[in-house]
Amino acid sequence: MKITSIETIPVLVPIRRDLAIRSALGGVHDRSPFLLVKVQTDAGLVGLGEVSCTPRWSGEDQVSAAHFIQTYYAPALVNRDPTRIDEITREVFPLVAGNTFTRAAVEMALWDLAGKAAGRPVYELLGGKIRDAVATKWSISGAAPAEATEIARRAKEQGFLAMKVKVGLGVDDDVARVSAVRAAIGPEIRLGVDANGGWSDPATAIGAIDRLRPLDIAFVEQPVPAGDPEEMAEVRRSAGLPILADESIYSLADARQLARASACDVFSIYVGKSGGIGPAREIATFARTQGIAATIGSNLELGVGAAAMLHLAVAHRGIDPDRYPCDIIGPLYYEDDILATPLSLGHGRAIPSDRPGLGVELDEAKVQKYRV
Ligand SMILES: [Mg+2]
Known part of the structure; x- marks a missing residue:
């Protein structure tokens, strides 16, 4: 299995008004400018990831995350075997310092693919x-x-x-x-x-x-x-x-x-x-x-x-x-x-899903609805 491309999808899903989080970090966390990631492969399997980026936390947002993924990670990942996670962690992710939530999204997508390829949930x-x-x-x-x-x-x-x-x-x-x-x-x-x-x-x-x-x-x-x-x-x-x-x-x-x-x-x-x-x-x-x-x-x-x-x-x-x-x-x-x-x-x-990989599937209609 080889990676063919990485798709990035910026989304903004509203946080329930009654549950928005006010903390000592300042302001209110009432919206999340997150980025969904789809790692495509020649096997037809798709690995899912999420950059849960809040600027207040780590200085990342959906624009910076998409930029680093498309400009630095994608070119280095295409044609690689996504199940060689440790090797990719050592050789590809250091191409961008910091930005840990961005790299985590790609990394979790690799685990998703490894699980889907093996027919086993990630926890296994x-x-x-x-x-x-x-x-x-x-x-x-x-x-x-x-x-x-x-x-x-x-x-x-x-x-x-x-x-x-x-x-x-x-x-x-x-x-x-x-x-x-x-x-x-x-x-x-x-x-x-x-x-x-x-x-x-x-x-x-x-x-x-x-x-x-x-x-x-x-x-x-x-x-x-x-x-x-x-x-x-x-x-x-x-x-x-x-x-x-x-x-x-x-x-x-x-x-x-x-x-x-x-x-x-x-x-x-x-x-x-x-x-x-x-x-x-x-x-x-x-x-x-x-x-x-x-x-x-x-x-x-x-x-x-x-x-x-x-x-x-x-x-x-x-x-x-x-x-x-x-x-x-x-x-x-x-x-x-x-x-x-x-x-x-x-x-x-x-309780995690027991389906292969991360065991989750996007509702594409909702992804379109919240896409920005
Ligand atoms: Mg805390």
Whole structure:
């Protein structure tokens, strides 16, 4: 099998107005300028990928992603065997530095093709399932307490047993929001907070955590800005709560630095941040060697990107959704699903398709509808 061309399709699927995410990253995530990728082959098989690019996250958007794919990756990939994923990862993806969500889209399409060619789901290529379903949590916007409470109540009704609330938007507001949510959902729901680096320094983070601790907080995600593992380590030493690293960890090198600094208890891994399923798997394996847990985070993937995360999550022992439920919930935030058959993501558990490859198929009419 040889790659013949790569098609890129920019889409804009609206996020449900009541679920748009306000966070310390600034502004509101109410639209996703994503890019769908189809890797065509001479065997007639098509590999699907998704650049879940949000400029605020990684400096990529659907224009930059399409440019790098068509200008640099496609010429180097045509006539290559798409199942030689490791070789392509070493020889082709370094043609463009950074832009990890862009390279992840192409890489997941290669896994999709490898699975389709073998007639096996991707999780089998990754060593096979170690769990049938992945526990997930709901993510609550950094909204006013009444609105945040309403979102939490609906998530509980839908069967979510774990949630996180966006904080880092001002400590008094954070405490008011998390208090209201805790009061609304009761003591039995596991509740974490995600500051997205919004507490500007360790002292602010430690002060905020001291005020949140009585609310029975299960974890604190990215309390301080990325870039200085020592700062996160300082927060961790005094927090007495599990610390998740998210914006701090894209690469395996980031993971090593965080581990050396004893900066966190949990890595939040995304297929997009690390540049593909393969590099994400390497970080999860490294986590295991360090006694650090891993979970899967999200920047509101559509169905293809969420499927890639799900295959990894069911097949890797380093990922521990039972202790740290994953954020594989992206498609539920959108007004519409672009997959012909939506992923099974309800009731706080995500289940991958058992069809070959990533096991997902685009609803082409919807892709046309949301194409930009
Ligand atoms: Mg996060």
